[in-house]
Amino acid sequence: GAGVSQSPSNKVTEKGKDVELRCDPISGHTALYWYRQSLGQGLEFLIYFQGNSAPDKSGLPSDRFSAERTGGSVSTLTIQRTQQEDSAVYLCASSFTKNTDTQYFGPGTRLTVL
């Protein structure tokens, strides 16, 4: 594909359930980012992967949040024991190399926790 893709586009879950959100970055991009966007708000950084380096997890809001990037490509963001305050749009972005290269965003996954 030409751009960053994310799945699912929408996810509705019940409080306490675990969810997995997927991101397929642009082919060849070594850097991958996850952000969270609450309704009407800006983007909140969650986690950053760069090649084989240890990820920067400084933005994860709690230990219920985790992310993996397998094979340097696809990434999965997992939220365990979801809470209503986790409801937001989760955006993934990738860039060619490091953080100062342009980040290209996917369409996001809208998560609703009931």
Next chain:
Amino acid sequence: GESVGLHLPTLSVQEGDNSIINCAYSNSASDYFIWYKQESGKGPQFIIDIRSNMDKRQGQRVTVLLNKTVKHLSLQIAATQPGDSAVYFCAENIGGAQKLVFGQGTRLTINP
């Protein structure tokens, strides 16, 4: 701490007029700035960027101005069109940091 904010949450302009969206930042170590456009239901789309060694950069119908003295960034859109209606975010990257810090966004509405 570092923060990126916007002066106005909403901006309405007449079609064909020029629009200016402003952004203030607080961290003097920021060395890279980006403007993104986000349409409803879509992810942010890169518009233009500028590095701290520049004070102006032009793209197609857009110009970004950087005033490091007052830590101010602006996005100028010339001859606005209905398709320019969106939320515009500024973002800063602090030298050596591994993430972008985004502002809250300004909603630009183009009136016919």
